[in-house]
Amino acid sequence: MKGRLERSSNAEKNRAEDDRNSSKTKDKMNHFVQCSVILFTIRRGIAPFVLHRRLDKMIEPRKHLTQIDVDRLIAATKESRHEMRDRCLLLLMFRHGLRVSEACGMTLSQVDIESRVLHVFRLKKGLSTTHPLRTDELRYIKAWLRVRAQMKPENDAFFISERLNPLNRRTAWDAIRRYGEKAHLPLAAHPHMLRHACGYELANQGADTRLIQDYLGHKNIQHTVQYTAANPARFERLWPAAPRR
Template sequence: MDAAQSMSFPERNRCLIMMAFIHGFRASELLDLRLSDIDASGKQLNIRRIKNGFSTTHPLLPDEYNLIKLWLKQRKLIENGVEGDWLFLSRKRRPISRQHFFSIIREAGRRAGLAVKAHPHMLRHACGFALADNGVDTRLLQDYLGHRNIQHTVRYTASNAARFKGVWKKKPR
């Protein structure tokens, strides 16, 4: 997140990175967000999953909501003449393309000193692993990430040894 601060449109880029991680977005899902998907009064976000996934509503975290508000202030400065209500716009007042989003993530990763080339799907995986590591139930994680098939979710919990903690509450006889 800090690496995005020194890039152009830091509010937008930090917002993109945080939302991709917090909600486990695929690139297309994030870039398809509209202003109308944000419920400011309820501090919620309507999420339309792709790949036949479950669409749902997620709460907006306080820090995330504040970043969105900062981006929306910046967005107002460039939105003149924009058709549609895309949440994330490029400098050219168009919706951000997948290629542009990939370059934003790659550059943020480079500036952060990552040893690998960062890409947007890493943030989705990081979300899944972080939630699994925090003990989120596999079925809840499946719903949160919008997976129809639980097998796509199990990968996040399979490497978490903490899930076995307490299995043997009593000593075997």
């Protein structure tokens, strides 16, 4: 009886091993067929209809907003229910690379209008820094603070809701999504895109990686490299200007 059980167990193991080998063989054959089709269509001058899965990982759609996209997003707040608050929110999130939680958690003491600075408190153990405020930012801030004063909230939150509570992350998410749709942006907008847009725009302006790292409060510089690596200005001097003929 014991011998039968052992033989039966060995037979099952052999069948399982055969199934695994068969599966591996099928995968290899599928891979070979895909590569053969691609080579055939390229040689024939026809665009291949099968893309290798590794190429799919290399070709990724744009996941950040450009300066033009941000301008359109802010313009979409015009005549909205919370125009003053939301345009101030969008501009500060973009200019200072704020995460949505950092923006919603801002207090009045962080905004120093007289000194024209914003004290940025970073989350995720990031580097907290003090950023200068530009003229248009101060204008939007003052306009929002006038509206906020009329609402008479009993807290020191900089951005507040209709119920006079600190602005909720979900409310900010929904607002940015709606403004993106209203602006007909080429991609679905969400709050973190504004932080990425800040990094890419700083790189386009020629800021070096270390400076962008400090400005965005990145603890690891590897999170900053993506912005400068994608900047086309790095390659401008690789080819000399063509001689005039």
